[in-house]
Amino acid sequence: MDNISKSSCDVALIGAGLSALVAAREMQKAGLGVQLCEKSRGLGGRMATRRLGEARFDHGCQFFTVRSDPFREEVRNWEERDLVAPWFNHLDAQGEASLQPEKDHLRYRVSEGMTAVAKYLGTDLPIRRQHTVSSVRWEKGKWRISFAEHKEELSASFLLSTAPVPQSLALLEECGVEEIRASLEPLRKIKYGPCFALMALLDQQPRFSPVGFFAPSDHPEIATLADNAAKGVSSRLGAVTILSTDTFAEANFEKAPDEVVKKMLLAARPWLAGCEVLETSLRRWKFARPVVSHPERGWSLPTHALALAGDAFGGPPRLEEAFLSGQWAAEKIRNFFSSR
Ligand SMILES: Cc1cc2nc3c(=O)[nH]c(=O)nc-3n(C[C@H](O)[C@H](O)[C@H](O)COP(=O)(O)OP(=O)(O)OC[C@H]3O[C@@H](n4cnc5c(N)ncnc54)[C@H](O)[C@@H]3O)c2cc1C
The missing domain is CATH 3.90.660.10 (Polyamine Oxidase; Chain A, domain 2)
Incomplete structure (x- = not known):
């Protein structure tokens, strides 16, 4: 266990598709320390x-x-x-x-x-590539994030998941807090x-x-x-x-x-x-x-420093929805930090 390398950030993002890249850029501009975690070698997700x-x-x-x-x-x-x-x-x-x-x-x-757009947006962002998030746990007011391929633990004050919603839900199912699991109910329709x-x-x-x-x-x-x-x-x-x-x-x-x-x-x-x-x-x-999409631009649970974003939020399934959802999440998270 002692071999696990540990690091921390303000906001950990699961994924480096359009919604995550847009959100991360805006949060970085606002002075927040972001860290994107992407399971693939390349950026862009479904912009492939x-x-x-x-x-x-x-x-x-x-x-x-x-x-x-x-x-x-x-x-x-x-x-x-x-x-x-x-x-x-x-x-x-x-x-x-x-x-x-x-x-x-x-x-x-x-x-x-x-992927050229994703590469452009990803310039200057800290991205851990080939880092599949395998577990997320909410402990003592922080998110603890582990990876399938690496002995690392990332601790974050806020977690934004942009993985396709069923994949986000599968991770959050095991987050260790019943209240979080219960609040995810409306997202199971997606x-x-x-x-x-x-x-x-x-x-x-x-x-x-x-x-x-x-x-x-x-x-x-x-x-x-x-x-x-x-x-x-x-x-x-x-x-x-x-x-x-x-x-x-x-x-x-x-x-x-x-x-x-x-x-x-x-x-x-x-x-x-x-x-x-x-x-x-x-x-x-x-x-x-x-x-089947969610009617809002994204979903957040400020009591547990958690948000979900991506193209399943807000409207017809288009790249533009992923962009707008990323912007929505960035604004929610900036408000979260400024009201602390
Ligand atoms: C075949 C196809 C055709 C399409 N055609 C069009 C079109 O013509 N016009 C249009 O507007 N839209 C189209 N879309 C939809 C568009 O691509 C998406 O709306 C948009 O790219 C979604 O962006 P996103 O950020 O929400 O999700 P994604 O791009 O899916 O990003 C999520 C990221 O999370 C990563 N991830 C998932 N789980 C983990 C994990 N456990 N750990 C770490 N990383 C993880 C994934 O690898 C991915 O990079 C198409 C999609 C597909 C698949």
């Missing part, structure tokens, strides 16, 4: 980009929209830094995307892939749907839309196809991300990856006509997007 050979794929969030003033202000900053750019604003009746003058809502792409993201490396660029996005209407298996080269994310041509519908993912979630890949490629054949598939990689998202 990866390589397959020479090609680069967004395999989580595909694009984002802007509806609120605070997010608009942040996106303007990203645009000025050439991190993001308009992608498309129209889907025709078949689902083919295009950029047209003055049509529906503008969808943005991240020029170097979604539900997420799964999704498969199939990355397919092709011998040539497919031609399903000039801008590289297609969302077939009412297709049983395929939700969207994105050509990462047309999108500007991959310099290697023929890098397509195919997202499944949540119904298909639910029905096939436990099936062998090879079987899922085969079914998805078969279903996507009309859009990949004439292309040979050279390599594939399948990502299974168990908590892809909330299907």
Whole structure:
């Protein structure tokens, strides 16, 4: 037990997805000592980009929209830094995307892939990567946080969890305080749907839309196809991300990856006509997007210095909700410290 290294901070955050990065930046600006703990090697959570050979794929969030003033202000900053750019604003009746003058809502792409935004936001933040939070305990007015891979204990005056809510609840179930467990009850209604993201490396660029996005209407298996080269994310041509519908993912979630890949490629054949598939990689998202959200922007329990934030709070499941929830949490936590 004595080998455990100990450290402390004002606010420990579980996760380094958009909501946590936004919250941490704002709290750091307010002079609070933050520490993010992220189980993955990379930042961004569901804003996910990866390589397959020479090609680069967004395999989580595909694009984002802007509806609120605070997010608009942040996106303007990203645009000025050439991190993001308009992608498309129209889907025709078949689902083919295009950029047209003055049509529906503008969808943005991240020029170097979604994780580039997370990397930018994470600059200057203390982030423990590959640190899976395995237990959180409330003892003597502090949170004690332990990790699966490391003999470390982090002590924090406040805990903000941004992991998908069922994962946050599983951790808090074991926090050692009945009052906390009981107060979590309204959050048990939150539900997420799964999704498969199939990355397919092709011998040539497919031609399903000039801008590289297609969302077939009412297709049983395929939700969207994105050509990462047309999108500007991959310099290697023929890098397509195919997202499944949540119904298909639910029905096939436990099936062998090879079987899922085969079914998805078969279903996507009309859009990949004439292309040979050279390599594939399948990502299974168990908590892809909330299907039942919480009505508030986040959840907090100031008596026990605890808050939850993320895209399951506040509105339809979009990246913008994660951003707004992160801001909400930062404000709650700043108020907590200033009223002590
Ligand atoms: C396939 C897919 C497609 C999508 N498409 C779109 C889209 O087109 N437009 C749109 O607006 N939104 C889209 N989304 C949703 C969008 O990506 C999310 O709303 C947003 O990224 C959520 O951010 P977050 O901070 O709430 O959570 P996350 O990004 O999930 O961050 C949570 C973080 O917590 C970490 N974590 C979890 N448990 C632990 C633990 N025990 N210890 C340490 N770390 C932990 C995770 O690794 C993760 O990094 C999509 C999502 C998926 C999966």
